[in-house]
Amino acid sequence: MAERERNHARPRGAVFVPRSQVLSADDLTRAITRMAHEVVERNRGIDDVIVVGLQTGGVPIARRLTEALDLLAASRVTGPGADEPAPVTMGTLDVAFYRDDIGLRPVLPEAVTDIPVDLTGKTVVLVDDVLFTGRTIRAALNALGEYGRAQAVQLAVMVDRGHRELPIRPDYVGKNLPTRRDEMVDVTEEGVTLGDLVGR
Amino acid sequence: MTHDDLGPAGLPSRHLLAVDDLGVEGIARVLAVADSFAEVGRRANPKVPALRGRTVATLFLEDSTRTRLSFETAAKRLSADVLSFSAGSSSLNKGESLRDTVATIEAMGVDALVVRHRSSGTPHRVAAWAPGLAVVNAGDGWHQHPTQALADLYTVAGALGRPGDDPLACFAGLPVAVVGDVRHSRVARSLVAAYAAVGARVTLVAPPTLLPPSLEGWPVAGVSHDLDATLAGARVVSLLRLQAERGSGAYVPSLREYTARWGLTAERAARLDPAALVLHPGPVVRGVEVASDVADLPCALIGDQVRNGLVVRMAVLFLLLGHDAVADTGPTRLAAAPSARRGRQEAAAGAPRGAADA
Numbered sequence: 001m002a003e004r005e006r007n008h009a010r011p012r013g014a015v016f017v018p019r020s021q022v023l024s025a026d027d028l029t030r031a032i033t034r035m036a037h038e039v040v041e042r043n044r045g046i047d048d049v050i051v052v053g054l055q056t057g058g059v060p061i062a063r064r065l066t067e068a069l070d071l072l073a074a075s076r077v078t079g080p081g082a083d084e085p086a087p088v089t090m091g092t093l094d095v096a097f098y099r100d101d102i103g104l105r106p107v108l109p110e111a112v113t114d115i116p117v118d119l120t121g122k123t124v125v126l127v128d129d130v131l132f133t134g135r136t137i138r139a140a141l142n143a144l145g146e147y148g149r150a151q152a153v154q155l156a157v158m159v160d161r162g163h164r165e166l167p168i169r170p171d172y173v174g175k176n177l178p179t180r181r182d183e184m185v186d187v188t189e190e191g192v193t194l195g196d197l198v199g200r
Numbered sequence: 201m202t203h204d205d206l207g208p209a210g211l212p213s214r215h216l217l218a219v220d221d222l223g224v225e226g227i228a229r230v231l232a233v234a235d236s237f238a239e240v241g242r243r244a245n246p247k248v249p250a251l252r253g254r255t256v257a258t259l260f261l262e263d264s265t266r267t268r269l270s271f272e273t274a275a276k277r278l279s280a281d282v283l284s285f286s287a288g289s290s291s292l293n294k295g296e297s298l299r300d301t302v303a304t305i306e307a308m309g310v311d312a313l314v315v316r317h318r319s320s321g322t323p324h325r326v327a328a329w330a331p332g333l334a335v336v337n338a339g340d341g342w343h344q345h346p347t348q349a350l351a352d353l354y355t356v357a358g359a360l361g362r363p364g365d366d367p368l369a370c371f372a373g374l375p376v377a378v379v380g381d382v383r384h385s386r387v388a389r390s391l392v393a394a395y396a397a398v399g400a401r402v403t404l405v406a407p408p409t410l411l412p413p414s415l416e417g418w419p420v421a422g423v424s425h426d427l428d429a430t431l432a433g434a435r436v437v438s439l440l441r442l443q444a445e446r447g448s449g450a451y452v453p454s455l456r457e458y459t460a461r462w463g464l465t466a467e468r469a470a471r472l473d474p475a476a477l478v479l480h481p482g483p484v485v486r487g488v489e490v491a492s493d494v495a496d497l498p499c500a501l502i503g504d505q506v507r508n509g510l511v512v513r514m515a516v517l518f519l520l521l522g523h524d525a526v527a528d529t530g531p532t533r534l535a536a537a538p539s540a541r542r543g544r545q546e547a548a549a550g551a552p553r554g555a556a557d558a
Contacts, residue, residue: 094236096236096250097236097240097248097249097250097278097518098248098249098250108210108229108233108519109232109233109236111236112235112236112238112239113236113239114239142249146243146244146245147243
């Protein structure tokens, strides 16, 4: 994950050198479970909630958040004869065509956007791995507009590392992590690692 | 696929003049990016702001319907501005040379120039005259028509499926027949280069008079004068138009005889492999190279080729223009060719470049 950072970072071809682990795999699971509870609490249920992961780093986290929301919904079903809750819809979004830095650096789509339903009237939970300058989220908000007028858009990120360049604020945060600008945060299934990009 | 294989630019070359400019990595990248634009095309609003503020000019000095409309629509769907030049209504009629016309267009601050010309090699000359522009060949004489070949590859890949997410996997060893007026066809030259690059086996099928004088250097698996023998083993049949405006008619005894021996008649279509695909770059002359009812069969992907042409041209324009101009333009060129582009580059160089944003 954090591939977007790695691909676009200068100098090109720099490698990520890990320094310290911030969250373990278990911490990651606990954070996702907590965030799922927060989503349910804030929206008083998940009837109109759609989870949208940002390509590429946000997609695995969005998938796990969707699973956690499905588990929560299933746990509320009591007694025989109760209806199985409908699974939470998940989509993926690539923002390459909406970035404001096209021309400044290579910006290529990583994967095809897949939003299976009209977003009009729905509550979209946008999911990314790392929140940094906020420019990706700005682009994502523009891109989402093409798929309908959502009732609300909320933002869930695994790591908020600060250094915002736009007035954007997350609603659900796995971990607030103060960083230097030149550091890099790597989010994988095994956890969250803080490190540096070192030129070859 | 990582995006580091081809360096900072979207494509290995600054221009798209021939299929060979792309190489197999470039072809793979165009097809991969085209997928994203196909998704854009399915939306209620099929337009993205990717090339806002960029200008694409089309300079068509030969008749065209689909290619010109396709390029202009592609540029508009990328939010680029489009300037449209055609020979009939331009100062070329007053005696201005092509070179001066290109210089005029360049001076207007255009970012890309899409060129079609009846003479082979014109886009190469234009690219040399206007170093600040990205030049896209939209067909030059008998030489090349690279975006048509890319559209055909994208169409075939879409019809055959993509095992393992590799857009080129379906082409390995694929038997392709390119049938018709190979001699006068720029599409044939681009198709042969593209199919060979991705590993397909191309057989040319044409009367001896409609083959090029020499096939030296053509990466084809075989040449045949017998359409029936080749059709039996072909998975893809790419038909070419008999180019009356280039005098093809004089190379065959009569149109009826051409159709009888080299045309895809209903009778021949019935004997095709059931999984075979029939392609035609258009314009289709029904009843000559392909029977009218064959052109409407489900295996004929002619409509898909037009749709995919738009998607592929969006990908090409985006890859040529949506990238860092600083990396491929050296300081000497900046000094030699001050232009509207310069201000943009300096702005880019001075802009803060955070390592990443998420």
